Amino acid sequence: MVKAAMQLVNLKKTIGKKPIIKGLDFEIRAGEVFGFLGPNGAGKTTTIRMMVGLIDITEGDVLIEGKSIKTDFKGAIQHVGAIVENPEMYPFLSGWKNLKQYARMVKGVTDQRIKEVVGLVGLDKAIHEKAGRYSLGMRQRLGIAQALLHSPSILILDEPTNGLDPSGIREIRKYIRNLAEKENVAVIVSSHLLTEIELMCDRIGVIKNGELIAIEEVKGTENEELLKEVHLEVEPLETAKAFLETQLANEVGVDGKELSISVKREEIPHILKGLVEQGISIYSVRVMQATLEDKFFDLIGENTIE
């Protein structure tokens, strides 16, 4: 079992009489990048505000490194770095001075540590320029640097790519992956756009109307051996099916005039060669590529871009 950096335990929030968050139960693993995906109004920000103690929890709890944010706020929050609203900074001070200013409020942050976090978010070159001159993406990264100063084990970013252009989004993605790997920080990134987060996340949890409706591992790193669904239009069908059954460990499906098999990509040529050698005619080969987008589309619906 991978250790949990954070656990949500039957977490609920009611505002007035309206249930906003309806019992969330999941955990964030140490060192993973976790995407918190949901359409506008799904309850991402409300959940995050409870995670960091900005609003009261109606029922349930959030445990950070095993410490309850409700009953041991100090013990829990010391492990967290977060940007919930726009990162606050002094525009007339340099990035470096902003970090120094912030470091004064946190125990034990050395200049060495400041240099380290600046490097982690790739601001080395611009760090002595005034923060007011930073682009939105750079401001976002300075905010991340600030949130990292006290070496938290979990970093929470509410829609960090909001308002960024594609290159800004790419940068943020790169630095988030980088720091998950280099600092072993668990990162929670919320977003209403799957395409923005799927490339940087290890897992994605989908929230809608205050409920978690799916939680998925994101596959597809280069060395991952994913099974692909391959559809083959072949003749004669029965002979082909019988042959494939001798070759493959898993089932051979029949769909009209087509057979469907699940194989690794590198097995495809071998399978086709075998069929040809058996005197079977191949009319078409289709490799189905189900993306996460297809998978989540039904879940979150169409209106996620606003």
Ligand SMILES: Nc1ncnc2c1ncn2[C@@H]1O[C@H](COP(=O)(O)OP(=O)(O)OP(=O)(O)O)[C@@H](O)[C@H]1O
């Ligand atoms: N203080 C409040 N009073 C009443 N309703 C609220 C309050 N805060 C949030 N809500 C409602 O709770 C729901 C969830 O809001 P929340 O801001 O958490 O969603 P979100 O997933 O962060 O959305 P977005 O993608 O737009 O940021 C919404 O229906 C919102 O109107």
Ligand SMILES: [Mg+2]
């Ligand atoms: Mg929000």
